[in-house]
Amino acid sequence: MGWASVGRPLGSVLGATTCFTAILAAAYYALDTWWVDTAVLMLAGLGQVLAFLWFRAAAPRAICSLVLLAAALSAAAQLYSAIWWWDILMHFVTLHALVWMAWNRALTGSPELRARARSRPGEAFALCAVVGFLIAVVWEVMELLGFLFVTPEIHIPLLDTLGDVAVGVLGAALVGFHREPR
Numbered sequence: 001m002g003w004a005s006v007g008r009p010l011g012s013v014l015g016a017t018t019c020f021t022a023i024l025a026a027a028y029y030a031l032d033t034w035w036v037d038t039a040v041l042m043l044a045g046l047g048q049v050l051a052f053l054w055f056r057a058a059a060p061r062a063i064c065s066l067v068l069l070a071a072a073l074s075a076a077a078q079l080y081s082a083i084w085w086w087d088i089l090m091h092f093v094t095l096h097a098l099v100w101m102a103w104n105r106a107l108t109g110s111p112e113l114r115a116r117a118r119s120r121p122g123e124a125f126a127l128c129a130v131v132g133f134l135i136a137v138v139w140e141v142m143e144l145l146g147f148l149f150v151t152p153e154i155h156i157p158l159l160d161t162l163g164d165v166a167v168g169v170l171g172a173a174l175v176g177f178h179r180e181p182r
Contacts, residue, residue, distance in 0.1 A: 019065045029041060048064070055101070091165075
């Protein structure tokens with residue numbers, strides 16, 4: 001056993017542990033009765049559990065989980081309205097993470113898709129962009145419903161929504177670079 005393998009068990013534990021951080025954060029917010037933030041963190045926690053289930057490697061698990069945690073905590077801390085570019089960045093990286101999880105799951109289950117992604121990379125980028133578009137639309141509809149039924153503090157102007165979808169689709173399309181499951 002060489003030095004390179006010493007950190008693997010620790011990395012695996014850390015990668016797996018990050019997949020449950022949003023649920024822990026949700027419990028903290030629930031203790032303070034911040035129910036909207038608790039719900040957002042639980043949704044991120046669901047995504048983290050999917051990252052745990054859909055990735056074999058620790059690094060992608062940790063990356064996706066930390067991105068989802070950052071997106072949810074940013075909403076709780078009102079960073080989206082405090083830092084003008086934060087919303088753009090988070091839509092880009094979060095849609096990338098969500099589509100990467102789905103793409104990894106699809107690549108794991110389908111050798112044919114892996115072969116097709118290698119031989120026709122344009123299709124991989126297009127498919128990831130379409131999936132990203134669908135997730136972005138659902139995300140924006142959830143923001144609208146939150147504005148209408150939960151709190152008017154959710155910022156939903158039209159240009160912001162279009163920008164969120166556009167950068168989300170770009171982040172999602174870049175998942176097409178992944179050709180093998182992790």
